[in-house]
Structures are given as structure tokens and as C-alpha cells.
Amino acid sequence: MTTETQDLRRAMARAAEEIDQALDILLPTEEGPEARLYAAMRYAAVGGGKRLRGFLVLEGARQFGVSRHAALRVAGAIEMLHAYSLVHDDLPAMDDDDLRRGKPTVHKAFDEATAILAGDALQTQAFLVLAQEDTHPDPAVRAELVRCLAQASGARGMCGGQMLDMLAEEGGQQLDEAAIGRLQTLKTGKLIEFSAEAGAVLGKAAASQRHALLGYGRDLGAAFQIADDLLDATATAEETGKRTGKDAEAGKATLVSLLGLERARLQADRLVDQAKSHLDGFGERADLLRMLADFVIERRN
Amino acid sequence: MTTETQDLRRAMARAAEEIDQALDILLPTEEGPEARLYAAMRYAAVGGGKRLRGFLVLEGARQFGVSRHAALRVAGAIEMLHAYSLVHDDLPAMDDDDLRRGKPTVHKAFDEATAILAGDALQTQAFLVLAQEDTHPDPAVRAELVRCLAQASGARGMCGGQMLDMLAEEGGQQLDEAAIGRLQTLKTGKLIEFSAEAGAVLGKAAASQRHALLGYGRDLGAAFQIADDLLDATATAEETGKRTGKDAEAGKATLVSLLGLERARLQADRLVDQAKSHLDGFGERADLLRMLADFVIERRN
Structure with a gap:
């Protein structure tokens, strides 16, 4: 492991800890007869995960x-x-997953109805936090954060991408490269983009700087997705901590299955370079973001 | 039917039509391979319903x-x-209803996964619309609308109430009057309250006026809930267009089962008077709101 990678891992671990502490404060505490709902929300959102999106927000800011x-x-x-999107994706009617980050999924640990409600309430809580005065004294910043998050996660963002993914699996369609790209942009790309961009909104940065971070997030997200597909195709379950080879088993078209390992790797490299080039106008402060771009395609888990 | 009731019914019908036209514009149009999602969102949200909440917004404004x-x-x-809350409430894991407003529920007309996603995306779209500049030029108004809607519908509002309702049914608990009141305030009251209040936020009204509308909404919502329970206990299915006697069948405690028909009716009357008294500072313009308060306990459907 290079020193750079060590620095990055340390920074990410520290950020994940801080984010967990923040979530502990931002989520309703477990009291009252409806505490089961709050417990399920906390179970889904606090602890675990790389916190890639949160880290992007912190570093952008x-x-x-x-x-x-x-x-x-x-x-x-x-x-x-x-977290809400994961809770709902894991439901029996969706991907029907029993495990998430090594522990039972919310509908397994609680029940299906509680999982639906907890996902719903986590989405609401996200918008509530953004709209509260404590997030930023300028209401224009708060309204813009809400608008961007809703845009990234709604019908023309994450939810739309999830629909595409379901339809592709259901119909057994082999998507072409453009369709896969669109699916992934919607399903995971837009939220990663906004995570990178959010700090610029908070900092009322110049449009050019906001745009640069958004471009960084876009290329990083695309590289991240290819890296995920590569891991699924090549890594062992021990390395990733989750079942691998799922895409091939499901006959699911990915960029890796379409382009082959070598060309997919080259494309990920190209995206990482492109992501970093968006940061050319930023100084040393952006070094962790640069390292993160390298890291997403080097990781084995 | 009194002339007043006719005036109110006409105004509500007109408002419902306008709201449907607005929803037609505010919801994503059915194009692209993910159109199934948009179709499900429209199916759930456009057409049908009394639009009580929307009418309150329009009259408040x-x-x-x-x-x-x-x-x-x-x-x-x-x-x-x-609409999102109804789609998710109807799911097999929740109330498992096949019909809503006389047509198949979303998971029946589409499928369960699409219904989950459509509900999710409807919630997101609601926040998106509030945060968009087109809703109000002042971002402070937009941020406040988002904050209030999130508060009314999240873990400490609608979702929390839904959890309470589920737990009460599951545990077969007989709630007392205070617990029923709290459940209903959370589950349906808070959103009706905010619907009445929203016009004052849009109009940057004085705090006292905003507070008056909120008080009106609170009492109206409580009266509405008792009227619903009374209808379930006394009306025929032909009158309401839905199955009646459900509460008694489910052994569900309501204010009606606790207080008896007569005392429940008296309490609803008292709430209606109280709701109207909040409007004392408003002129003739508030007449439809006054009529609405009378109407909620007179209706037979």
C-alpha cells in the first residue's frame, strides 16, 4: 500500500466516524411508542459503509x-x-437481499412494513435536514441543496435508474453500451455527482468551480461503477466481503461483459484521469480528491 | 342540500380539476424506457380523490x-x-388493499416493485416542486415550505403515525383516547394542518394569521377523522363507495368505539366550531373554509 493510499484510507475512516456521529444527532432518538421506526432508521443509516458520498461532500466543502x-x-x-435507497432495493419485491454490509437487511432484522416506512422516513429526514436553518444561514443555499438532491434521486435520477435496472432484468434485455451508461448515470451517478458538487453550493462557489466539482463527480462515479463491475468479475468473495460473479450469473450486461476486462480497465483509467483533470484549478487542498480518483480503480473491496 | 353546500361542492370540484391539471404538468411525462415509473406515478397521483389537502392550500393562499x-x-x-403515502400504505406488506378510489391499487395495476419505486419518486417529486424557483421567487419561502412538509410527513409526523397504527393493529392493543388522538394527529393531522398553513407561508402572512390557519387545520383535521370513523360505523358501502364497518371488524379502537356515537358526534361538532373560531379575524374570503368545516361532519361519503 502506498503512503498516499494510507493517507486517503485514514482520512476516509476519520470522515466515516464523523458522519456517523452526525447521523446519530440528525436522526430521531428512540423514544415513544413509535420507537421501532426510529430504531429501523438508525439501523439502516448509522454505522458501516465506505461513506464515499459523505466523504465527497466533506472534501468538496x-x-x-x-x-x-x-x-x-x-x-x-x-x-x-x-441508505433509504438501499433499504428499499433490498426488499423482497425488489432485489430480495438478506444481507447488507454483513448484517441482516432491515426487513430481515425488523419486518417488511417497518422497512418500507423506515426507507420512506429516511428520505423525508434527508430533505428536512437540508431545509433546516442550522444547515446554512442563507435560505437560497438550503433551497438549492434540496432542489439538487431531489433532482439527483427522483424520477429522472436514482429512482428512474432503478426502474431501468428492474426492467432490464425482468425483460432479460441485453443493453448496449449507451443504455448501460444511461442506467448507471441515473441509478448511482447523479447522486455521486451531487455529493461532489454540494460543497460548492454550501460555499457559494463560482459557477466554474461548482461545475468543475460536478464534472469530477461525474467521471469518478462512472469509474467507480466500472471498478465495481470489474471487482464482481474478478475478485473473490473473501476480498470483497460479498458474493462475487453475480452479474455474470444473472446474465446481466455490464460494461465489463460488453467491452471485456482489458478495455473496461482502460476506460476506467481514462475516466480517472479525466476526473482529476477537472481539479486542475484547485490547489493542494484537493489532493485527497485526486487520491480518491486513483483509489476507486485500485481497490479490491 | 343547502345552497352553501352546493357552493362548496362546486368550488371543491373546480379546485380538484385545477389540481389535476397542475399535477399533469408537475409530473414527468411518459417517455423513455423508464416510462413505466412515470406512468405509475401519474396513475397514483392524477385524477380522483376529494383533494381536501389541495383545496386547503388554495383557499389558504x-x-x-x-x-x-x-x-x-x-x-x-x-x-x-x-398519493405516495397511499401507494405505500396499500402495499401487501402494509394494509394489502386491492382497490383505491374505485380502481386497482398501484401494485395491482403495475407490480409491487414499481409501486414501491413510484411512491418513493412521488415523495421526491413533491420536494423538488417546492424547492424549484417557479414556486416562489423568495428562497426563504421555498426552504420553509420544504421544512414544513418534511416535518409533517416524516418520522415525527405521518410516517411515525403509520408506525403507531401498525403496531397497534399488530399488538391488538386497545389504545386509550389520548393515544388515539396522538396517532391520528401524526398519521393524518399534521399534513392537513400544513395544508391549511401553507398559503400563509406562500403569502408571507403575519405570524398570527399563519397560526390561525394552522389552528383551523388542526381542528378541521381532528373533526375530519372523527367524521371518517363515524361514517365507517354508520354509513353503508353504497354511500361511501368503500367497504364500511372495517374498524369494528378489525377490533380497532377509534374515538367512536371509545366514546360512543353520540359523544363522538358532539366532539366533532365542538371541533368544527373551534376550527371556525380560528377564522374570526378573516373576512368573507374565508367563507369557503368555514363551509368546509361544517361540511366535513355532514358528508355521507
Whole structure:
């Protein structure tokens, strides 16, 4: 492991810890007869996960001297949104998964109705946190954060991508490269893009800087997705901590199955270079973001 | 039917039509391979329903000369939020209902996964619409609308109430009057409250006026709930267009089962008077709101 990778891993671990502390404060505490709902929300959102999206928010915000308090609230909101999507994706009617991050999924640990409700309430809580005055004194910033998160995660973002994914699996369709790209942009790309961009919104950065971070997030997200597919195709379950070879087994078209390992790897490399080039106007402060881009295609888990 | 009731019914029918037109514009159009999602969202949200919540927004907004365009966007957002809650409540893991407003529920007309996703995306779309500049030029108003809707519908509002309701049914608990009141306040009351209040937020009304509308909404919502329980206990299925006697059959405690028909009716009357008294500072413009309060306990469907 290079020193750079060690620095990055340390920074990510520290950020994940801070984000967990923020989530502990931002989520309703377990009291009252409806505490089961709050417990399920916490079970889904607190602890575990790489917190890639939250880390992007924190590092983006750091470019503009945004207060850690504000950045952590936005990071927490985006991680809640991400957690809600996982809870609902895992439901029996969707991907029907029993395990997530090594523990039983919410509908297994609680029940299906509680999982549906907890996902719903996590989404709501994400928007609530963004809209609260404590997130930023300027209401224009708060309204813009809400607008961007809703855009990234709704019908023309994450939910739309999830629909595409379901339809492709159901119909057994072999998507072409363009269709796979669109699916992944919607399903995971837009939220990663916004995570990278959010710090610029918080910092009221110049449009050019906001645009640069958004471009970074877009290319990083695309590289991340190819890396995920490569891992699924090549890594062992011991390395990743989850079952591998799932895509091939499901006959699911990915960029890796379409392009082959070698060309997929080259494309991921190209995307990483492109992601970093968006940061050319940023100084040393953006080094962790640069390392992160290298890291996403090097990781084995 | 009194002339007043006729006036109110006409106004509500007109408002429902306008709200449907607004929803048609505010929801994504059916194009692209993910059109199934948009179709399910529209199926759930457009057409049908009394639009009580939307009507409250429009009438509240009218007190302060808010543009019809802005009021309709907020009315549409709240109706989307309400529609999402119905889609998820109807799911097999929740109330498992096959019919809603006389047509198959979303998971029957489409499938369960699509229904989960459509509900999710309707919630997101509600927040998106509120946060968009087109809703109000002042971002402070937009951020406040988002905050209030999230508060009313999240873990400490609608979702929390839904959890309470599920737990009560599951445990076969007989709730006392206070617990039933709390459940209903959370499950349906808070969103009706905000619907009445939203026009004051849009119109940047004085705190006292905003507070008056909120109080009106609170008492109206409580009266509405008792009226619903009374209908379930006394009306025929032909009158209501849905199965009646469900509460007694399910052994579900309501204010009606606890207090008896007569005392429940008296309490509803008292709430209606109280609701109207909040409007004492408003002129003739608030007459439809006054009529609505009388109407909720007179209706037979």
C-alpha cells in the first residue's frame, strides 16, 4: 500500500466516524411508542459503509472553507438518502437481499412494513435536514441543496435508474453500451455527482468551480461503477466481503461483459484521469480528491 | 342540500380539476424506457380523490392574494406526498388493499416493485416542486415550505403515525383516547394542518394569521377523522363507495368505539366550531373554509 493510499484510507475512516456521529444527532432518538421506526432508521443509516458520498461532500466543502458543521449535515443528509435507497432495493419485491454490509437487511432484522416506512422516513429526514436553518444561514443555499438532491434521486435520477435496472432484468434485455451508461448515470451517478458538487453550493462557489466539482463527480462515479463491475468479475468473495460473479450469473450486461476486462480497465483509467483533470484549478487542498480518483480503480473491496 | 353546500361542492370540484391539471404538468411525462415509473406515478397521483389537502392550500393562499400558479404548485406537491403515502400504505406488506378510489391499487395495476419505486419518486417529486424557483421567487419561502412538509410527513409526523397504527393493529392493543388522538394527529393531522398553513407561508402572512390557519387545520383535521370513523360505523358501502364497518371488524379502537356515537358526534361538532373560531379575524374570503368545516361532519361519503 502506498503512503498516499494510507493517507486517503485514514482520512476516509476519520470522515466515516464523523458522519456517523452526525447521523446519530440528525436522526430521531428512540423514544415513544413509535420507537421501532426510529430504531429501523438508525439501523439502516448509522454505522458501516465506505461513506464515499459523505466523504465527497466533506472534501468538496473543504475547498471553500465551509464549516465542518454544515458539511457534516449535508453529508449526513445524502447518506440518509443513500441508505433509504438501499433499504428499499433490498426488499423482497425488489432485489430480495438478506444481507447488507454483513448484517441482516432491515426487513430481515425488523419486518417488511417497518422497512418500507423506515426507507420512506429516511428520505423525508434527508430533505428536512437540508431545509433546516442550522444547515446554512442563507435560505437560497438550503433551497438549492434540496432542489439538487431531489433532482439527483427522483424520477429522472436514482429512482428512474432503478426502474431501468428492474426492467432490464425482468425483460432479460441485453443493453448496449449507451443504455448501460444511461442506467448507471441515473441509478448511482447523479447522486455521486451531487455529493461532489454540494460543497460548492454550501460555499457559494463560482459557477466554474461548482461545475468543475460536478464534472469530477461525474467521471469518478462512472469509474467507480466500472471498478465495481470489474471487482464482481474478478475478485473473490473473501476480498470483497460479498458474493462475487453475480452479474455474470444473472446474465446481466455490464460494461465489463460488453467491452471485456482489458478495455473496461482502460476506460476506467481514462475516466480517472479525466476526473482529476477537472481539479486542475484547485490547489493542494484537493489532493485527497485526486487520491480518491486513483483509489476507486485500485481497490479490491 | 343547502345552497352553501352546493357552493362548496362546486368550488371543491373546480379546485380538484385545477389540481389535476397542475399535477399533469408537475409530473414527468411518459417517455423513455423508464416510462413505466412515470406512468405509475401519474396513475397514483392524477385524477380522483376529494383533494381536501389541495383545496386547503388554495383557499389558504387566497386569503393573502397569493398567485394561483404558486398555490397550485404547492397544492400539487402536497397531493403528491399524500398519493405516495397511499401507494405505500396499500402495499401487501402494509394494509394489502386491492382497490383505491374505485380502481386497482398501484401494485395491482403495475407490480409491487414499481409501486414501491413510484411512491418513493412521488415523495421526491413533491420536494423538488417546492424547492424549484417557479414556486416562489423568495428562497426563504421555498426552504420553509420544504421544512414544513418534511416535518409533517416524516418520522415525527405521518410516517411515525403509520408506525403507531401498525403496531397497534399488530399488538391488538386497545389504545386509550389520548393515544388515539396522538396517532391520528401524526398519521393524518399534521399534513392537513400544513395544508391549511401553507398559503400563509406562500403569502408571507403575519405570524398570527399563519397560526390561525394552522389552528383551523388542526381542528378541521381532528373533526375530519372523527367524521371518517363515524361514517365507517354508520354509513353503508353504497354511500361511501368503500367497504364500511372495517374498524369494528378489525377490533380497532377509534374515538367512536371509545366514546360512543353520540359523544363522538358532539366532539366533532365542538371541533368544527373551534376550527371556525380560528377564522374570526378573516373576512368573507374565508367563507369557503368555514363551509368546509361544517361540511366535513355532514358528508355521507
